Amino acid sequence: MSAPGQLTPDEARARFRAGLRVPTSGWSAGWTQANLIALPRADAYDFLLFAQRNPQPCPVLDVTEPGETSASIFAGDLRTDLPAYRVYRDGELVEELTSVTHLWRDDLVTFLVGCSFTFEAALLxxxxxxxxxxxxxxxxxxxxxxxxxxxxxxxxxxxxxxxxxxxxxxxxxxxxxxxxxxxxxxxxxxxxxxxxxxxxxxxxxxxxxxxxxxxxxxxxxxCGVTPQAAVMRSRPSFAIGHAPGHMAITDARDSTYVVP
Amino acid sequence: MSAPGQLTPDEARARFRAGLRVPTSGWSAGWTQANLIALPRADAYDFLLFAQRNPQPCPVLDVTEPGETSASIFAGDLRTDLPAYRVYRDGELVEELTSVTHLWRDDLVTFLVGCSFTFEAALLxxxxxxxxxxxxxxxxxxxxxxxxxxxxxxxxxxxxxxxxxxxxxxxxxxxxxxxxxxxxxxxxxxxxxxxxxxxxxxxxxxxxxxxxxxxxxxxxxxCGVTPQAAVMRSRPSFAIGHAPGHMAITDARDSTYVVP
CATH class of the missing domain: 3.30.2040.10 (PSTPO5379-like domain)
Structure with missing residues (x-):
């Protein structure tokens, strides 16, 4: 088995899809990791505006159309390919799961938000x-x-x-x-x-x-867990987040997000 | 009279409010200028997402609450303090006006979008x-x-x-x-x-x-006229933009938007 840092995003996602539940820091070196927050379309404007007003904790990398299960920078399945998810109902954390396929809805808009794991390779x-x-x-x-x-x-x-x-x-x-x-x-x-x-x-x-x-x-x-703290405070009817530290490994390169 | 480049944003806005209609390039040196697009709340999510997906033409600097007539970076009156406005109905440019107070609506969300006039001082x-x-x-x-x-x-x-x-x-x-x-x-x-x-x-x-x-x-x-081109193509029921080149002079400093 390759070391986690050497895996391609696709290989890493396949392991998580198969049920592996581990934090992703250090995985798939050079590939950008992202926080996930999925909200009903009715709540999506408030979130996108929240992100615009709070760009340091909530740098939006990608937004799906309602119901979509992949994203332009994430070719995998957003419902299964993260190591773990947190499910919120009325702001209460009700479940932590390794797949949320059975909970997916046609009106869910998924936001992928930048993660500081991305710059850890540069620090090292x-x-x-x-x-x-x-x-x-x-x-x-x-x-x-x-x-x-x-x-x-x-x-x-x-x-x-x-x-x-x-x-x-x-x-x-x-x-x-x-x-x-x-x-x-x-x-x-x-x-x-x-x-x-x-x-x-x-x-x-x-x-x-x-x-x-x-x-x-x-x-x-x-930190990109900030959206989940807002969900806990503000209590939208339904939300899905990643389990903190258990990120979406995207198909975007870290180098995409470096400024000169 | 001070040269336009020496005016504070407040002074410049007072002249436009009084009816002066000129392009703003070179005005209020060091103060950030912005494109304006105001859309009904029902269209605001699509626009904010359009901006997220097209950050180079549509870098959002500020977003108002529905109906608001000033913004966090613009202490003036968004309805009168630009030199000129363009009014669109169903995507058709129907009027160019120096005030839009009589057309303002409680559901209008105003987006201020970055303008390249901001870096012209640095070029000079x-x-x-x-x-x-x-x-x-x-x-x-x-x-x-x-x-x-x-x-x-x-x-x-x-x-x-x-x-x-x-x-x-x-x-x-x-x-x-x-x-x-x-x-x-x-x-x-x-x-x-x-x-x-x-x-x-x-x-x-x-x-x-x-x-x-x-x-x-x-x-x-x-260019921040890109949102108005999208309005002309996509035909939302109502929209107000600035007249191209006739910008909102904000209370933000150009230096706010420089990266190291």
Whole structure:
């Protein structure tokens, strides 16, 4: 079996379709990963406007027509080819499943939203460590006290992902990730997690905790779980998201989203 | 009277509100100018999706709530503070007016879309000539044979603006404008206007013709009149646009839209 990082998007998706349930950080190196949020057409305008007003957490990479099960940058089946999904009814998380085919509806519009896993390869190449990849765990994610700009019925907090970075390499991490604005770009916050309303880094709201070592600074990037936090707050009748950290592996190349 | 380039956005808007009808290229230097398209809420999702799918001609800077008459980056009155407006019914241009207050509706959503006038100051600073400013005329704009990606009921051609650039400075023009992705960014085409389906540069579809001198190459940028071309093709029941070249002068600084 090839290492996960060497798999093509199609090969990776086939494994998830067969039932493998793992976080996708480090998978299919060089291929862009995306957050998924599917909402009824009646709620789609509010979401697209929410994304326009909050481009750092919600950089939209692709939008399907209602009911479509693939997307222009995702040739697989959106209902089965992610490792895991979360199903929301009236804002309540009701199920976590590895397939949502039986729940799919003709009016569902699927949004693929950029994911910070995309720039992790660039961080590693530059010698900036990525702790959750080293640890083989999911990235830690936190709801913050920062509000997104609301849009129609949608409001919610900014969600962030965190990577501990050695103090001497924080500037590198900023410089490198700022070249990827379509996948969250530069950090929204460096150090001082209390200022974001995060009381304990060891207890993330999504994903797994990671060790922050002496001399390392917690660095926070806007996170594509933000749409799901808005769903939980704003309670549309129905929504499907990816399980945090268990992303859509797309057919787009990371290089597509780098600015000069 | 101050020169137009020295006016604050508020001062410029007061003159247009009082009835002055001129193209805005060169006005309020350093302040971002925007295209305007206002559509009924029922058509707003299709337009926002059209913009998401065609970010180079349609970089959305701001979106109002239905019926609102100002925007987060535009403190003036959207119905009176542009030099001129175009009114469309079922896709037909029916009127050009200096105020649309009497036509405003509670369900109109206004989109402000980035404008290439924003990077003209940077071109001039770098010594790249901008012919229509020299000539005191409107920029020439052309409908092309390139199709935008459709969205719902909206489809239409890419519209471009053209600036003649000395061959030795084309690379500078590309380099400089590529730093402004939110206001159309790098050119979509350099030279060979026939390949865009433009038969005669002297006969633009919008704006005024400009002289292309020996040794100059026509350089084409995506243009925010593209939404109005989509309205003409797709025929929503009602729409208001700016008169091409007669832009909304916003309270946002050009520097907001520069990438490093």
């Amino acid at each position: 190449e530059a010698g900036v460590p990525v702790r959750h990849i080293e640890a083989g765990s999911n990235v830690p994610m936190y709801s913050t006290n920062r509000e997104c700009r609301p849009a129609g019925a949608l409001s919610g907090p900014l969600v962030v992902s965190m990577r501990p970075v050695p103090a001497s390499q924080v500037a590198d991490a900023v410089r490198i990730t700022s070249r990827y604005p379509a996948v969250h770009g530069a950090p929204v916050h460096v150090g001082d997690s209390a200022a974001l309303g995060i009381t304990d880094l060891a207890v993330p709201d999504f994903g797994d905790p990671v060790e922050v070592r002496d001399g390392e600074i917690p660095v926070f990037w806007a | 600073e770098a010594g790249v000539p901008v012919r229509h400013i020299e000539a005191g005329s409107n920029v020439p704009m052309y409908s092309t044979n390139r199709e935008c990606r459709p969205a719902g009921a909206l489809s239409g051609p890419l519209v471009v603006s053209m600036r003649p650039v000395p061959a030795s400075q084309v690379a500078d023009a590309v380099r400089i404008t590529s730093r402004y992705p939110a206001v159309h960014g790098a050119p979509v085409h350099v030279g060979d206007s026939a390949a865009l389906g433009i038969t005669d540069l002297a006969v633009p579809d919008f704006g005024d013709p400009v002289e292309v001198r020996d040794g100059e190459i026509p350089v084409f940028w995506a």
